[in-house]
Structure formats: C-alpha cells, structure tokens
Amino acid sequence: MKAIVQDKYGPPDGLELRDIDKPVAKDDDVLVRVRAAGLHIGDCFSVRGAPFAMRLYSGLLKPKYGVPGYDVAGHVEAVGTDVKHFKPGDEVYGACNGTCAEYACAGQDKFAPKPDNLTFEEAAAMPTSALAALHALRDVGKLQPEQKVLINGASGGVGTFAVQIARSFGAEVAGxxxxxxxxxxxSIGADHVIDYTQEDFTQGGRRYDLIFDNVENRSLSECRRALTPGGTLILNSGTGAQGIAMLVRLAKPLVLSPFARQNLRRYLSVANRKDLVVLTKLVESGKLRPVIDKTYPLRETPAALGYIEQxxxxxxxxITV
Ligand SMILES: NC(=O)c1ccc[n+]([C@@H]2O[C@H](COP(=O)([O-])OP(=O)(O)OC[C@H]3O[C@@H](n4cnc5c(N)ncnc54)[C@H](OP(=O)(O)O)[C@@H]3O)[C@@H](O)[C@H]2O)c1
Incomplete structure (x- = not known):
C-alpha cells in the first residue's frame, strides 16, 4: 500500500510517500481502507519527536509506528475473529496509528459508525479534537447548563468543537x-467573541465558571482572575515550551491546585467508541459540525503538517486518500 513514511524524527519535509506492507487485522482489530485522515498539532509533535515527553508514546529514539496520522474515516476492509461491532463494507471513523496511508488498523473500541450526514473528510476531522473538547467540558469541567464558559483558541481544531459542544450543553459561551x-x-454558536488583538480576556472584569485554555499564552494568575471563586481552569496546550520549561508548565497546576480555591486541571483525552458515538449523535442532531480549513492529497502530508505548525x-x- 502507499503510505507516508517516517524513518527518523525531524521536520515534516523528511517524510516520504512509499510502498509498504498493508497492516493485518488481528483478533480484535478492524482494518480500514482510509478515505481521509485528519491531522492535528499532536501529529507534528510525533513527527518531530518533540516535545520530548511525546517520545514516551511515539518511541524513545525513533518513531515506533513509522507512518504519521491518528484520525481516520473510511470503509472497513477486514475484521479480526473477535470483532462484533463491524463488518467489511461499513463506513467508520475513529482514531488509530498510521492513518496517512491507504490502510490503517486498530482495535474495534477505537472506531464508531461514521455519521450519515458527514463526508469522509468531515468525519476524519473529528476524532482526536472533538473528543478532546468533549472530555474537557463534560468530564473534567463538568459543564452545566447556563454556566459561563470561555474557550481560548476558539478558532482552532479543539476550540471549534469546544464552542459547539459547550453550546449543546446549554452553556453561555465566549470564544x-x-x-x-x-x-x-x-457562526458556530459563540454567544460572545473576544478578539484577542483588541481585548485581553483576563483584564475585562468578566468572570467565567469554566475556562478551557487551548493556547496558554496567559499566566495562571491572570487566568484565575477571570474565573469565578469556585471556577475551573482546564489547561490544554502542548505548544510553545520545551524541556524543563515544559515540565514546569505541566506540573505547576498540579502543585498549586490543592492550595487554590479554584480547580486547576490538566487531562489526557483517550479515544473510545462510546464517546465517538456521543459525537455521532451530536452531529446527527445538527448540534456539531467540523470546520475544515484545508484538505491536501496524501503526498502533500508534509505541507499539511507544516501549515498546522504555523x-x-x-x-x-x-488528508484525502
Ligand atoms: N489534552 C489532550 O488530550 C489534548 C488532545 C488534543 C489536543 N490537545 C492540545 O490542544 C491544543 C490546541 O490544539 P488545536 O488542535 O486546537 O490547535 P490549533 O488547531 O493549532 O489551534 C490553535 C488556535 O490557537 C489560536 N491562537 C493562537 N494564538 C492565540 C492567542 N494569543 N489567543 C487566542 N487564540 C490564539 C489560533 O487562532 P488564530 O488564528 O485566530 O490566532 C488557532 O486557531 C494543542 O496544544 C494540543 O496539544 C490536547
């Protein structure tokens, strides 16, 4: 099969389109004929092997998986003997390693039926970013109707889903x-939009029950000033810091949280079928729809990753395959 291949860590322009062996579906696996692969900043981290902590997952010295991409939509090509939820020909979407290729394979818990009203490109745009938004707002932030939530980075991959999901929970949303x-x-449902080139959300005197920060360009104390006394700040950025600075950034909210009245949280979103089905229901009821900036053909994956890095x-x- 054709795939984008990565032999070593480095910039995206080191990636090559090559022929490699097609994966094989083992007992619990679903083999998908990829129609589209969604990309996000985490794919850039995996390609570069930076921030270094990423290598605990992607391989310490060289990339473990060899093909980038984690989000996918396509047709089921084959299933392992233990797979109950899918059969060949089904249209699915989900999260698995190596999706910048003609075929990708993972356990059945990583896939769900593709929403009927989305194209393959739209469905592939969803898994990692929409699940990250759902897990932050529902599980970490425990967002309730009529609460005031602020999404920093509302126009990005996670933010565009977060605005819509927060609205679907009945919250009052500022982006x-x-x-x-x-x-x-x-247009995707924010009640208030703050243009960061004109206004600093930490300075206006407005207070939020929940701040979901996908950018982390403000200090903890500045963000806490914009929170209600019992509010929650969810920190969600992996960009802009390296080495010790990154460790300090990761550890600071954990260390400070027991001493603060407000909740300071980090979290890790893990893809699963149950929550992909929750997203499907939101999409099919018209409450959630991906915003697609650009599509690229498979051979232009390096350019797509370079664009995300900006x-x-x-x-x-x-990526269309
Ligand atoms: N916790 C998890 O499990 C998990 C899962 C997925 C992703 N993440 C993290 O989530 C973060 C966001 O990912 P993403 O895919 O949404 O990134 P993205 O698509 O690159 O979005 C970044 C957005 O940030 C905005 N931005 C840049 N500077 C800004 C500023 N000063 N103020 C407000 N917005 C600003 C940009 O909007 P403008 O163009 O308008 O400036 C852009 O739309 C990443 O750091 C990623 O590592 C975490």
Whole structure:
C-alpha cells in the first residue's frame, strides 16, 4: 500500500510517500481502507519527536509506528475473529496509528459508525479534537447548563468543537480568537467573541465558571482572575515550551491546585467508541459540525503538517486518500 513514511524524527519535509506492507487485522482489530485522515498539532509533535515527553508514546529514539496520522474515516476492509461491532463494507471513523496511508488498523473500541450526514473528510476531522473538547467540558469541567464558559483558541481544531459542544450543553459561551476568525466563531454558536488583538480576556472584569485554555499564552494568575471563586481552569496546550520549561508548565497546576480555591486541571483525552458515538449523535442532531480549513492529497502530508505548525489553522486540516 502507499503510505507516508517516517524513518527518523525531524521536520515534516523528511517524510516520504512509499510502498509498504498493508497492516493485518488481528483478533480484535478492524482494518480500514482510509478515505481521509485528519491531522492535528499532536501529529507534528510525533513527527518531530518533540516535545520530548511525546517520545514516551511515539518511541524513545525513533518513531515506533513509522507512518504519521491518528484520525481516520473510511470503509472497513477486514475484521479480526473477535470483532462484533463491524463488518467489511461499513463506513467508520475513529482514531488509530498510521492513518496517512491507504490502510490503517486498530482495535474495534477505537472506531464508531461514521455519521450519515458527514463526508469522509468531515468525519476524519473529528476524532482526536472533538473528543478532546468533549472530555474537557463534560468530564473534567463538568459543564452545566447556563454556566459561563470561555474557550481560548476558539478558532482552532479543539476550540471549534469546544464552542459547539459547550453550546449543546446549554452553556453561555465566549470564544477568544483573532480578528479574521471572529465571524466564524460566532457562526458556530459563540454567544460572545473576544478578539484577542483588541481585548485581553483576563483584564475585562468578566468572570467565567469554566475556562478551557487551548493556547496558554496567559499566566495562571491572570487566568484565575477571570474565573469565578469556585471556577475551573482546564489547561490544554502542548505548544510553545520545551524541556524543563515544559515540565514546569505541566506540573505547576498540579502543585498549586490543592492550595487554590479554584480547580486547576490538566487531562489526557483517550479515544473510545462510546464517546465517538456521543459525537455521532451530536452531529446527527445538527448540534456539531467540523470546520475544515484545508484538505491536501496524501503526498502533500508534509505541507499539511507544516501549515498546522504555523499555529493559525481555522478548524481542521484533512488528508484525502
Ligand atoms: N489534552 C489532550 O488530550 C489534548 C488532545 C488534543 C489536543 N490537545 C492540545 O490542544 C491544543 C490546541 O490544539 P488545536 O488542535 O486546537 O490547535 P490549533 O488547531 O493549532 O489551534 C490553535 C488556535 O490557537 C489560536 N491562537 C493562537 N494564538 C492565540 C492567542 N494569543 N489567543 C487566542 N487564540 C490564539 C489560533 O487562532 P488564530 O488564528 O485566530 O490566532 C488557532 O486557531 C494543542 O496544544 C494540543 O496539544 C490536547
């Protein structure tokens, strides 16, 4: 099969389109004929092997998986003997390693039926980013109807889903983005849009029950000033710091949280079928829809990753296969 191959860690332009062996579905696995692969900043981290902590997952000295990409939509090509939920020909979407290829394979718990009203490109845009938004707002933030929530980085991959999911929970949503994204963030349901080139959300005197920060360009104390006394701050950025600075950034909220009245949280979103089905229901009821910035053909995966690394994606970037 054709795949984008990565022999060593480095910049995206070191990736090559090559022929490699097709994966084989073992007992619990689903082999998917990839129609589209969604990309996000985490794929750039895996390709570069940086931040270094990423290598605990992707391989210490060289990439464990050899093919980038983690989000997928396509047809089931084959299933292992223990698979009950899917059969060949089903249209699915989900999260598995090595999706920048003609075929990708993972356990059945990583897939769900593709929402009927989405294209393959739209469905592939969803898994990692939409699940990250769902897990933050529902599980970590325990967002309730009529609470005030602020999404920093509202125009990005996670943020565009977070705005819509928060609205679907009945919250009052403020989204922070740059001038060119104000109309888009309003169009996906934000009640208030804060243009960060004009206004600092930590300075305006407004207080939020929940701040979901996908950017982390403000200090903890500045963010806490914009929280209600019992509010929750969810920190969710892996960009902009390296080495010790990154460790300090990861550890600081954990260390400070027991001494603060407000909740300071980090979390790790893990893909699973049950929550993909929750997303499918939101999509099919018209409450959630991916915003796609650009699509690229498989051979242009390096350019797609380079674009994401610039840090100003409007929604999602998708590879068509
Ligand atoms: N916890 C988890 O399990 C998990 C899962 C997935 C992702 N993540 C993390 O989530 C973070 C966000 O990912 P993403 O895919 O949404 O990134 P992204 O698509 O690259 O979005 C970044 C967004 O940040 C905005 N931005 C840049 N500077 C800003 C500023 N000063 N103020 C407000 N917004 C600003 C940009 O909007 P403008 O163009 O308008 O500037 C852009 O749309 C990443 O750091 C990633 O590592 C965590």
């Amino acid at each position: 922070v983005c740059s001038t060119r994204n104000v109309d888009m963030v309003r 840090g100003h994606v409007q929604g999602k970037v998708v």
